[in-house]
Amino acid sequence: MTNLKDNFLRVHSYESGGTVDGPGIRFVVFMQGCPLRCQYCHNPDTWNLKAGKLIPAQDVVDEVLKYENFMSFSHGGVTFSGGEPLVQKGALVPIFEELKKHNIHIALDTAGTTNIDDVTLNLLDNTDLVMLDIKHLVSTEHKHLTGMGNEKTYAFLEVLKQKNIRTWIRWVIVPNFNDSIEYATKFSELVKQYPNVELVELLPYHQHGVYKWKELGLDYPLKDTPEPEKETVKALAKVLEDFGIKTLYAK
Numbered sequence: 001m002t003n004l005k006d007n008f009l010r011v012h013s014y015e016s017g018g019t020v021d022g023p024g025i026r027f028v029v030f031m032q033g034c035p036l037r038c039q040y041c042h043n044p045d046t047w048n049l050k051a052g053k054l055i056p057a058q059d060v061v062d063e064v065l066k067y068e069n070f071m072s073f074s075h076g077g078v079t080f081s082g083g084e085p086l087v088q089k090g091a092l093v094p095i096f097e098e099l100k101k102h103n104i105h106i107a108l109d110t111a112g113t114t115n116i117d118d119v120t121l122n123l124l125d126n127t128d129l130v131m132l133d134i135k136h137l138v139s140t141e142h143k144h145l146t147g148m149g150n151e152k153t154y155a156f157l158e159v160l161k162q163k164n165i166r167t168w169i170r171w172v173i174v175p176n177f178n179d180s181i182e183y184a185t186k187f188s189e190l191v192k193q194y195p196n197v198e199l200v201e202l203l204p205y206h207q208h209g210v211y212k213w214k215e216l217g218l219d220y221p222l223k224d225t226p227e228p229e230k231e232t233v234k235a236l237a238k239v240l241e242d243f244g245i246k247t248l249y250a251k
């Protein structure tokens with residue numbers, strides 16, 4: 001049994017008024033720590049769990065509740081993002097429980113890279129929406145891109161189905177890596193097996209975070225990779241739509 005006063009969270013930053021991290025207007029908590037090393041990561045400054053600010057769980061709740069009225073007015077809520085929020089899942093459990101007492105809509109922006117244990121299951125009991133990143137369908141390719149295979153992501157997706165948790169799948173489109181029509185077809189076939197998946201969000205790869213890699217003294221591996229053309233994104237979305245899957249992307 002955990003409670004708020006015993007828990008602390010390593011937080012990178014807050015953002016109020018977020019409009020791209022779930023429905024409505026969102027308060028976003030960007031958390032420290034990530035087990036992945038995505039080659040296109042735009043937040044490499046969240047990787048280190050020991051960085052960021054150590055904040056009492058109660059303070060995180062209080063910060064979210066400051067925006068309670070405007071979240072409810074816009075049918076929004078709070079989104080826990082990162083980094084990988086599940087790295088600190090134990091501290092999130094009492095935070096989610098408290099926020100649910102206030103009827104706050106809670107979204108989790110994750111790659112699902114965690115073990116399925118009681119803590120994960122408890123957390124999901126108070127999660128309204130999961131935005132799950134599937135970085136590549138093939139485990140070896142996933143490992144090439146992120147440093148880890150995709151087995152945990154798939155196991156997480158399976159639990160979301162069993163618990164019938166509303167899920168948005170996020171697909172970051174990287175040219176010459178996961179942007180073919182054939183890949184989109186396989187993606188659609190996967191998604192169709194999960195009735196809890198409400199839509200697929202297509203996110204064109206971009207280089208907005210490159211300056212952070214420089215600041216950290218890291219070499220950016222995808223510097224020669226262009227951003228995908230709008231027409232490509234549209235064509236991939238059409239494949240999903242032809243399977244009857246709802247899509248979300250910047251037109």
Ligand code: SF4
Nearest residue numbers: 034036037038041083
């Ligand atoms: S999962 Fe997110 S935060 Fe972690 S390395 Fe990948 S893009 Fe960066």
